[in-house]
Amino acid sequence: MPIDVEKLELLRTIANALAERTLTDVNLLLHEAGLQELAWGHWQDDHYEVTDADRARAVLELIRDLPRADVDELALAVRQLFEVSIEVQAEKEATPLFLFASHLASQRALTGEVGEHLARWGVKLFVAHDSIEPDEEWQPEIERALRTADAGVVFLFPGFIESRWCDQEVGWLLGREVPTYALKFQGEDPYGPLGKKQAFTVRSGMTAAQVGDAIMDWIATKPALASGLDASLVAALQASGSFRKTDQIWERLHSASGLGVTEVGGLLTAVRDNDQVYNARGGIQGGETGPYAELVFKLAIAQPGFDANADLAREVARVRGLESLMPAHLAPEPDPWNRVGDDSPF
Structure with a gap:
């Protein structure tokens, strides 16, 4: 909550x-x-x-x-x-999630595969490496990622504790107090301050996609990551390459609230441009079902950022035959030159 x-x-x-x-x-x-x-x-x-x-x-x-x-x-x-001193901070527009992966060089391939899976959810995973001595090109990039990451994911394999770079990365993440998720491989337990956090045991035989889904499930439990997760899912919906992926994204996105101007624009763009959205039907078991063009449009209407996208919404409603869903205060004015039964001689 x-x-x-x-x-x-x-x-x-x-x-x-x-x-x-x-x-x-x-x-x-x-x-x-x-x-x-x-x-x-x-x-x-x-x-x-x-x-x-x-x-x-x-x-x-x-x-x-x-x-x-x-x-x-x-x-x-x-x-x-x-004349009361009240500081009102402008709400920042949410952006897709950016996670930092701390891992051994020997596990770079696996970590990269997990990152590819997360990318299909609109989540970027920065895959660092455990080089012997980071050069001047790599070190600033790693530090920049550590400063800006929304959360961290630690890939704990045997030998992790001996890596001075991985150890420093974890310390940086914990020092920033961003959500950090430990993944236990081959029984490797988290240590130090990281050991106070609940770790996920990666079972033998789990695929990179399954590990990625476990990370997505963890993200969904973190209130601090909620707005970024919604932004990621909206981006994923725009890029969805199959009806099945649209179903999977909608399962996580359908209950979103508080979406801003950019996210609502993304929802509407998905309905307008992505045939894997506007040609698909689905919904949530036990909830509303139907064409995704209609379901996604209704979700957009319920968000704070909808009115600011009124022009785009009118376009999408016209292209996808959703005019009846437009809120009355944003519906286009009827064309006075195109009225049924008009007796005009023109």
Whole structure:
């Protein structure tokens, strides 16, 4: 369950700031925001003293269920109206996941095969190597990958602990506190701080694809990787090369929420351009089924980034015969020169 800590901090700051204002000012803001106004008893009482903490609690009850975008707008309004110091961070557009693989040179081929499988899910795996002495060309690239990786995957084989480079890579990842997944091969146990994390035992005979799927399952359990995973899956849908792959991607993507402008644009582009999406039918067992053009379009409509893609959505709806699904406020205006039963002489 992803928890938006920044949103919680904003809610608390807004509530505390409004608790210090008059009820008239607070209700004016709530009214403008389309929210229920507070009753007088929340601010003053003839029988007991209403504290700022009481007032803040009343405000929180009104605003805590607002979407993140609405909380950001409310915070900006509070900052401008009441000169309160509130830092509203612009939400970063999600990008496909970038993972760092720490592995022995002897296992580079296997690690590369796992990376190829993850690429079909839209996830990039940086395959480093355990060279004796990284040269000036390789070392900056490895360090750059370690600084920017969303997560790490450690391929633990016998001899891993003796590798000073692998050991430093793991330490770097753990020091950044990014999610790090240990894969145990041939009974090699994680050690040191890495040993505190649950490791996945790779059974004898497992293929690179199966190892890649295990990594995907692990990613899905990490809230910190949720937005990047959605971005990866959208990219994978655009590139899907078969109906079967579209089914597999949809199984992981169908419940996505909070997709931004870029991700929604990717969904719509997949419906418009990829015949392995718009010619396919499927869905989720026990859930909605049908043509993927319709299922993916509906998913796009439910996302915050949909309205900003209105022009693309209208194009996709027209090309794929999905006009009936367009939200009323974004549906194209009827052509006045092409009306049925028009008596115009032209």
